[in-house]
Amino acid sequence: MASSSSLKAISTFTTPSKTPPPPSSSSSKASLLSFLNNTSSPISLKLSHSIPRSHFRGNHSALSLAVTNALNTVQSSSPVSTSGDRTKLPSSNAKPTILVSEKLGEAGLEVLRKFGNLECAYNLTPEELCAKISACDALIVRSGTKVNRQVFEASKGRLKVVGRAGVGIDNVDLQAATEFGCLVVNAPTANTVAAAEHGIALLTSMARNVAQADASMKAGLWKRNKYVGVSLVGKTLAVMGFGKVGSEVARRAKGLGMHVIAHDPYAPADRARAVGVDLVSFDQAISTADFVSLHMPLTPTTSKVFNDDTFSKMKKGVRIINVARGGVIDEDALVRALDSGVVAQAALDVFTEEPPSKESKLVQHENVTVTPHLGASTKEAQEGVAIEIAEAVVGALQGELSATAVNAPMVPPEVMFELSPYVVLAEKLGKLAVQLVAGGSGITSVRVVYKSARDSDDLDTRLLRAMITKGIIEPISTSFINLVNADYVAKQKGLRISEEKVSVDSSPEFPVDSIQVHISNVDSKFASSVSDNGSISIEGKVKYGEPHLTCLGSFGVDVSLEGNLILCRQVDQPGMIGKVGNILGSQNVNVSFMSVGRTILKKAIMAIGVDEEPNKETLKKIGDVAAIEEFVFLNL
Ligand SMILES: NC(=O)C1=CN([C@@H]2O[C@H](COP(=O)(O)OP(=O)(O)OC[C@H]3O[C@@H](n4cnc5c(N)ncnc54)[C@H](O)[C@@H]3O)[C@@H](O)[C@H]2O)C=CC1
Numbered sequence: 209m210a211s212s213s214s215l216k217a218i219s220t221f222t223t224p225s226k227t228p229p230p231p232s233s234s235s236s237k238a239s240l241l242s243f244l245n246n247t248s249s250p251i252s253l254k255l256s257h258s259i260p261r262s263h264f265r266g267n268h269s270a271l272s273l274a275v276t277n278a279l280n281t282v283q284s285s286s287p288v289s290t291s292g293d294r295t296k297l298p299s300s301n302a303k304p305t306i307l308v309s310e311k312l313g314e315a316g317l318e319v320l321r322k323f324g325n326l327e328c329a330y331n332l333t334p335e336e337l338c339a340k341i342s343a344c345d346a347l348i349v350r351s352g353t354k355v356n357r358q359v360f361e362a363s364k365g366r367l368k369v370v371g372r373a374g375v376g377i378d379n380v381d382l383q384a385a386t387e388f389g390c391l392v393v394n395a396p397t398a399n400t401v402a403a404a405e406h407g408i409a410l411l412t413s414m415a416r417n418v419a420q421a422d423a424s425m426k427a428g429l430w431k432r433n434k435y436v437g438v439s440l441v442g443k444t445l446a447v448m449g450f451g452k453v454g455s456e457v458a459r460r461a462k463g464l465g466m467h468v469i470a471h472d473p474y475a476p477a478d479r480a481r482a483v484g485v486d487l488v489s490f491d492q493a494i495s496t497a498d499f500v501s502l503h504m505p506l507t508p509t510t511s512k513v514f515n516d517d518t519f520s521k522m523k524k525g526v527r528i529i530n531v532a533r534g535g536v537i538d539e540d541a542l543v544r545a546l547d548s549g550v551v552a553q554a555a556l557d558v559f560t561e562e563p564p565s566k567e568s569k570l571v572q573h574e575n576v577t578v579t580p581h582l583g584a585s586t587k588e589a590q591e592g593v594a595i596e597i598a599e600a601v602v603g604a605l606q607g608e609l610s611a612t613a614v615n616a617p618m619v620p621p622e623v624m625f626e627l628s629p630y631v632v633l634a635e636k637l638g639k640l641a642v643q644l645v646a647g648g649s650g651i652t653s654v655r656v657v658y659k660s661a662r663d664s665d666d667l668d669t670r671l672l673r674a675m676i677t678k679g680i681i682e683p684i685s686t687s688f689i690n691l692v693n694a695d696y697v698a699k700q701k702g703l704r705i706s707e708e709k710v711s712v713d714s715s716p717e718f719p720v721d722s723i724q725v726h727i728s729n730v731d732s733k734f735a736s737s738v739s740d741n742g743s744i745s746i747e748g749k750v751k752y753g754e755p756h757l758t759c760l761g762s763f764g765v766d767v768s769l770e771g772n773l774i775l776c777r778q779v780d781q782p783g784m785i786g787k788v789g790n791i792l793g794s795q796n797v798n799v800s801f802m803s804v805g806r807t808i809l810k811k812a813i814m815a816i817g818v819d820e821e822p823n824k825e826t827l828k829k830i831g832d833v834a835a836i837e838e839f840v841f842l843n844l
């Protein structure tokens with residue numbers, strides 16, 4: 209395992225821990241997926257013909273599916289641990305196991321049943337969840353399941369995606385999910401209206417003491433004078449958090465004749481003005497409002513943002529509504545404000561601890577109306593979030609990036625498909641480069657150069673960077689890298705990847721003309737791979753849909769990057785190809801291609817693609833050929 213300070217190539221000859229069988233050119237998609245689910249890297253298909261570009265757009269070609277699956281299907285073991293238990297990963301022909309730990313709408317369950325092995329297990333203790341999760345590929349939760357680091361550790365890298373059937377993801381440890389390469393997706397829109405309507409329900413029922421009067425009558429009382437309420441028309445409502453729910457609450461409150469202001473440091477003013485709402489400062493909002501409705505997420509900056517100090521700045525007799533997150537209120541301070549009359553009433557759907565204790569002074573307070581986190585609990589909303597999250601989880605399990613991914617960059621499908629061949633190239637270049645690094649030297653900085661005819665902002669390189677990271681890190685560690693955790697794992701291992709885009713006069717139809725990978729401040733196992741600036745430098749292109757190595761150090765070459773590769777530098781003289789070919793042939797090693805790059809210094813680089821990995825004796829025989837000055841074997 210590489211030291212934490214920098215990556216160290218730990219072997220001179222990369223002995224592949226698993227040499228995947230070279231896919232036959234007729235690999236069916238099923239066998240391709242089977243292959244992918246059991247290996248840590250994508251493969252490039254041996255394409256017997258060039259694939260028309262249109263084939264990649266919007267069409268799940270085997271190659272592009274291979275790439276998206278490789279990006280997402282393989283999960284990290286904990287990058288900080290030394291072993292991800294891959295024995296528990298499902299064989300590819302097994303259907304994925306999906307655990308639903310909280311009630312989910314039937315329509316969503318139906319989607320999941322068609323795709324995988326579905327298990328619904330509600331009210332699990334944390335221990336029960338950790339016990340179950342190790343056999344699961346996906347987990348779907350709502351707000352009641354705490355998906356913490358222990359859950360990801362218990363999963364041992366098998367958990368591919370966590371789906372949150374709603375908006376708030378504060379019950380999911382995003383950092384841990386990312387470290388473990390687990391995608392987190394949510395359903396950000398389907399329960400918006402339900403939450404807004406519940407906010408209005410709390411606002412109006414609080415203003416007219418509906419809950420208290422109802423309880424009083426059910427107790428056999430008829431106390432009309434005790435439950436005199438207040439009117440809403442003309443009163444000022446401050447919406448704290450002008451997002452999807454807050455803006456819908458604002459619209460409805462305007463319909464009730466209220467004057468609505470809002471506070472949201474990140475919302476565009478014109479969006480508020482469009483519904484007749486003025487965005488104001490936090491202090492202005494809380495000091496002028498008769499009603500304050502909370503709709504911001506629970507974050508470190510919003511935690512307990514409503515506290516003794518805040519309540520003291522509010523108009524005496526203010527009324528508070530909260531259908532966002534309990535944690536944004538210091539609940540003890542709210543009790544004090546209610547007791548002192550600073551806050552006249554509160555209507556709360558969410559609580560710091562859920563469920564709150566039965567003895568909670570806040571819940572028991574006579575001026576407080578409470579509901580058990582019902583904001584999203586309408587038939588329509590639950591149907592909507594269930595379908596939305598089921599489709600997002602199924603998509604993720606199929607290797608597609610979800611539009612509602614929370615911890616991974618959203619890459620549009622058309623970008624994914626267009627970049628597919630370059631994603632395979634990027635990983636291969638990373639694998640090749642790291643294997644050229646001589647043992648004992650640490651890799652701390654990698655420079656990647658993308659040559660492209662496109663403008664910089666028209667080339668999304670996040671996928672490519674992630675795959676180069678994958679290619680560099682996976683051969684020399686036990687971590688499995690995907691788009692979710694690539695940047696995190698690289699940083700954790702002290703690997704800094706810088707990117708440059710160089711404009712070239714090639715066809716803008718192709719997103720990338722070539723990719724260069726330069727590893728500086730390291731020794732090389734193959735001196736010819738070192739360029740004039742002292743870095744290991746390689747360059748590759750996609751040719752006819754296949755990744756090709758086109759430059760090594762100062763040498764121009766042209767070899768397909770599939771299978772295994774033997775690189776030799778030799779005196780440029782007749783018979784070299786035959787000599788090496790005979791050595792390999794005598795050891796029954798099949799040569800898939802040979803290429804010779806020559807220089808003016810009567811030197812040549814020979815690149816030989818071999819299907820099988822030659823044994824050490826064979827490699828020694830090659831090294832013993834007099835005219836061969838250096839050689840290296842690389843597993844791609
Ligand atoms: N009780 C329930 O059942 C439900 C609760 N919710 C919760 O309601 C909240 C809002 O949900 P959405 O509107 O869908 O989210 P959203 O992301 O659309 O809106 C949140 C808004 O809060 C703003 N914001 C962030 N930090 C802020 C701060 N310090 N001060 C003021 N505004 C800030 C953001 O700029 C954003 O506009 C979330 O916490 C969500 O979990 C959502 C649906 C149902």
Ligand SMILES: O=C(O)C(=O)COP(=O)(O)O
Nearest residue numbers: 350351352374375376584
């Ligand atoms: O979507 C949200 O943020 C919610 O709070 C809804 O929570 P629930 O799914 O009803 O437990």
